[in-house]
Amino acid sequence: MKRSKLVRPLSCISVSFFLAGGALAQPGQPPERVVSPEISGDGEVTFRLRAPSAERVTLTSGGDIPGVPFGDGLALTKGGDGLFTLNLDAVPPGAYRYNFNVDGVATLDPSNRHTSESNASPWSLFHVPGSDFMDTRDVPHGAVAEVTYHSTVLERPRRMHVYTPPGYERSGREYPVLYLLHGAGDSDDSWSTVGRAGFILDNLIADGSAEPMIVVMPDGHTGPFTMGAGGLALDEFAREFAADVKPHIESSYRVRTGRADTAIAGLSMGGAHALEIAMSDLEEYGYVGVFSSGVFGIVESTDFEERHAASLGDAARREGLELFWFATGSEDFLLGTTEATVEMFRGHGFDVEYHESGGGHTWINWREYLRDFAPRLF
């Protein structure tokens, strides 16, 4: 057949373009693929970074990776070829956030495409399989959507993540809703990345342990976050939640809206948010979960009790509260806050269920708390 004289073949430059995958290849030299992290079957994880001119590279984490201290992290060893390497030999199953610090500059791992967003900065993310409750198992999967909505309180577009259970798309049914709030070091993306919330729900639902439900994960930060007099400033998000987040879900998703079908839970800052929101409109929430948290500032101030005197003092409003569930690790720096909060609510006649687990203020605990809490709902 005839072809145009204009035909140009796929040239060397185009091949380079494809292989480069963008900016990470060096011009003038063939890109060599660095595998990082490399995860073996038994929890061995190897990190690698090519940085010939760097002096010191460390692996940093938020404190979740066993053996990697919060702050300074762990140093990688530099090889003769400029490749820095670190081997961890027994990382338990789970998802983990990490970064490299290269001579003082925080960087993501350029060889790992998986990321997780915090409020202000990104993390690299890896997953060590081997856990029945949070692995990506061959079961029916739900979907986790990024949803944009207009916030009337903040007067700008905002984003939330929404998990819909397997079968949602075609069932025509209405579902109960769990509002699941993140911590101060997180974003609305965190529960579905490092938190593996979608996979945990998929597995619980597949095993018949939890009801199919919608899980709404909004953005608890309304700006760069600041400490108010009584701790973190929580009010603006609580107002936005009531005015925008919950109404948006109830108007656009197939959800059941009564108290018996509405739960709210959160970790750390999100637990404080959950208490603030639930006590403001207690008649709307049948289930409340507080993970590694409590009323922030409870030790210094009785503001919370004064603000929520109506809910705290009205036994009738408590009657539809089917579950009021707390869990905190014995090494968590917020343990005292949790204990004081539980005691305060019990003092007001609330039936509080409180679990003290091992461990600290980490996603290892929060994923397990979700696994334990979700089956108790609806």
Added chain:
Amino acid sequence: MKRSKLVRPLSCISVSFFLAGGALAQPGQPPERVVSPEISGDGEVTFRLRAPSAERVTLTSGGDIPGVPFGDGLALTKGGDGLFTLNLDAVPPGAYRYNFNVDGVATLDPSNRHTSESNASPWSLFHVPGSDFMDTRDVPHGAVAEVTYHSTVLERPRRMHVYTPPGYERSGREYPVLYLLHGAGDSDDSWSTVGRAGFILDNLIADGSAEPMIVVMPDGHTGPFTMGAGGLALDEFAREFAADVKPHIESSYRVRTGRADTAIAGLSMGGAHALEIAMSDLEEYGYVGVFSSGVFGIVESTDFEERHAASLGDAARREGLELFWFATGSEDFLLGTTEATVEMFRGHGFDVEYHESGGGHTWINWREYLRDFAPRLF
């Protein structure tokens, strides 16, 4: 009221923990917030990176940011305080991927939480508003979901992104489907991050220019990608698409499944995928779009024509093909491939619509092609 003796206040360490947002703060010094990128109203973008011990920092991109050359990029200027800075003064509205290269190490911008995944590595992402067709406007928004499915062809879990239009959740209606494929330097996340596909569709639908539709964005890479004899190895994904991707969507979403309600399009490698898939099952596709692409290897080989002789030679199978749409930029290195492909199809009697735009092999063009192509569907 009585409180437990165990109460511990929110301590200094906890405040540091909250403010640190993880690994990016240095221990022992108060974290100072670097704003990067800073985007002004008129397309001025300022990048900043604190790296006191670094000698050279460059801004790199995939070639999309005007004025930032592919490869070496543009150098940032080091200030006395160890802060590197670069100012670009007229970046057109759009979304852009970039990284920093710090003394030879590719890094994301630690001050920017927004990321975009390529096949092998992550990018930082920013958005310059000011474009009516791709801004986050105050219109009804659809949702973009991450969907996990089991691939029978690859025998492992896989991920795709799925856009559902505003109102989908409660309408009960069935919708037409556009399968939208990414390029070799991308992942299934690219069309909805740097490609802004969800916002483009939201705006077109709000303006009455496009039908509400579902847009399915699967993962076109079945592994670290390799060049076969005739170019990129495309077959494995084409098989997985037919066996797993399309059946998963048709069984789990409310979609209309006839030819008149099914479109497929892709950019670069995805355009070649779209041709491979559509010509394998031409009776299933009413609309085919090829962005900056064509039959890879068409100059060197007639493999494609031989493989698809049945579709190419059968006028009856072409009759339901309502639109066969190509667009490529005049500076695109694949222009010759596009032209040869268009000529080949026309030689077989296909009614091809071909647009040559300005510009090159960039997301600037691909977003505009989606804006022009989507209104022509269904």
